[in-house]
Amino acid sequence: MSKVASTTLRDSLSVSLTVGAYGVAFGAAAVANGFTVLQSCLLSLLTFSGASQFAVIGVLGAGGSALSGIATASLLGVRNALYGVIIAPRLKVKGLTRVVAAQITIDESTAVALGQETQGEDAMRKGFWYTGIGVFVFWNLFTLAGALGAQAMGDIRAFGLDSAVPAAFLGLVWPRLTGKFERILAVGCALFAIAMTPILPAGLPIIATAFIAIVIGLKR
Amino acid sequence: MSAFWIATIGTSIIAFALKYSGHSVPERWLSHPKIQRINALIPIALLSALVAVQSFSEKSKLMIDQRLVGLSVAMIALFLKAPFPVVVLSAAVSSAAVYRWL
Numbered sequence: 162m163s164k165v166a167s168t169t170l171r172d173s174l175s176v177s178l179t180v181g182a183y184g185v186a187f188g189a190a191a192v193a194n195g196f197t198v199l200q201s202c203l204l205s206l207l208t209f210s211g212a213s214q215f216a217v218i219g220v221l222g223a224g225g226s227a228l229s230g231i232a233t234a235s236l237l238g239v240r241n242a243l244y245g246v247i248i249a250p251r252l253k254v255k256g257l258t259r260v261v262a263a264q265i266t267i268d269e270s271t272a273v274a275l276g277q278e279t280q281g282e283d284a285m286r287k288g289f290w291y292t293g294i295g296v297f298v299f300w301n302l303f304t305l306a307g308a309l310g311a312q313a314m315g316d317i318r319a320f321g322l323d324s325a326v327p328a329a330f331l332g333l334v335w336p337r338l339t340g341k342f343e344r345i346l347a348v349g350c351a352l353f354a355i356a357m358t359p360i361l362p363a364g365l366p367i368i369a370t371a372f373i374a375i376v377i378g379l380k381r
Numbered sequence: 382m383s384a385f386w387i388a389t390i391g392t393s394i395i396a397f398a399l400k401y402s403g404h405s406v407p408e409r410w411l412s413h414p415k416i417q418r419i420n421a422l423i424p425i426a427l428l429s430a431l432v433a434v435q436s437f438s439e440k441s442k443l444m445i446d447q448r449l450v451g452l453s454v455a456m457i458a459l460f461l462k463a464p465f466p467v468v469v470l471s472a473a474v475s476s477a478a479v480y481r482w483l
Binding site: 200 | 421
């Protein structure tokens with residue numbers, strides 16, 4: 162194997178393993194929020210997008226409707242479409258291969274692909290496929306482990322799982338709070354959602370903040 | 382069909398449709414600067430709201446319990462630049478400790 166290919170492979174594998182391991186947190190949280198082991202695993206296999214998966218289990222776990230959960234998860238999934246736009250011209254794939262490529266178009270595969278830019282298009286393609294497939298395999302294995310583990314626990318609060326979910330959301334949003342504007346938006350949306358929780362049906366206070374983001378994005 | 386099944390299947394179908402559309406639609410449709418900007422803001426809004434609701438409510442009631450401790454510990458871990466699994470684990474351990482012994 163050439164030197165370029167081996168550094169790409171190393172990047173891909175290390176990302177796949179670390180990110181895949183978060184699957185434990187997802188599987189456990191999904192079961193803690195009322196999903197079955199089968200449903201938890203299907204979400205990881207079919208939805209395969211961490212933030213969207215955490216969102217749908219978070220909304221339903223808080224008593225929200227299926228529609229609120231789907232809407233929140235889908236709004237978070239829009240970014241995968243934008244990644245596809247960046248990745249597709251480099252992959253140039255059709256038919257079934259494009260279906261597989263689409264399914265593994267997530268934060269990590271896109272990031273590793275773009276990280277190989279200086280090494281050429283071939284390294285970018287390899288980075289995308291290695292990382293996408295690697296994360297997919299580990300994420301699903303670890304989801305199953307986490308779901309089975311949580312199922313065996315009983316009272317999830319005694320194991321801190323009720324805090325693991327908000328901590329996971331915090332960990333996901335943290336790297337995005339790059340400036341003062343982003344931090345104000347985050348605190349504002351958090352306060353808005355809390356204020357609306359006793360008033361609106363569960364799930365709606367969360368979705369409503371997406372519209373705040375859209376209005377601000379259009380005006381700014 | 383239960384709400385959990387509808388959510389599982391509905392989320393999965395839309396998630397794939399979004400991913401596939403990115404590979405299929407002409408680039409200019411989604412590369413508009415306003416769409417890019419809104420796309421950067423939506424996760425901040427939704428994830429922050431989820432942090433808040435998951436930490437301080439149960440169904441439609443607001444409450445403060447062991448989750449406040451877990452969230453505070455997670456925040457300290459993030460300030461110290463801890464990796465994601467450490468953040469989640471430290472929140473879970475501290476929250477469980479408070480729940481069991483207080």
